[in-house]
Amino acid sequence: MRKVKHQFTMQSTYACLSRSKAIIYNESMSEKNPTEGLIARLTALNAKGISKTEMSRIAGVSKQAVSGWFKTGRISKESALAIADAVGVSVPWLLGEDVGEKDGLKPDEQRLLELYRQLPEEEQQNMLRIVSLRLKELDELYAKYMGRRIKGDSE
Template sequence: MKGKNHQIEHPQIRRLNELMTLKGISKAEMARIAGVSPQSVNNWFLRGTVGKNSALKLSEALGVSVAWLLGEDVDENTGLAPSEVQMLELFRQLPPAEQERMIDLFQLRLKEIDDYVEKYLRGRYKPSEE
């Protein structure tokens, strides 16, 4: 098959292969868990895509995060990116009052960014004069 070899490095295919190795399951077992046909699982490996419902069922049954299964650079169990893990570890070191202050600061910063983007878009996409 022409497209088969280049798909091996696709993130979702790598994770599916890793999942089979880690959990000691076959493609047929994946199909049973996801409630799909074995042909559907073969198509995942050919196309490099897993449907949302199937990914949810596999992640729940096999104890991995959906984000990890879908090939994102996150922790297998938590689904958090390395920077999110670092942020959470730092956040947990703060006293409760400072945690609340940090949440307020994040909300304020997000609003500032939203306002900036809205202002930028208004300036860039002016309605044409008639």
């Protein structure tokens, strides 16, 4: 099975409780029911033949803990990483985010990457420079705007 490189998206944040109980929280889950995303993906894995018993073995937790994932939609960071690695999916996908199952990229990000890879190497470097310059411009604009706003608030 292909090793998946996990990249947490801006929506994937986690609140560390104790090390063993670091809970991954998917911000997009709060838009609807906080349990829908993870539960749907765990159910999909279950339908593909990965039993709850197998999930508990992979994550090194009890079967009751796995049943809890299906009920509460909450999973520890360590368990999410273990499950995602074992089944070859990305953590953001496992958490129910709208990203590719294998690469964790959103459709627009995937399209950009496909287009970028079609460019000759020299043009790829040009595109990187252009994007870097644009980000620098936006950073400067933001700093200028915030500077004015702070001055305006203090007057």
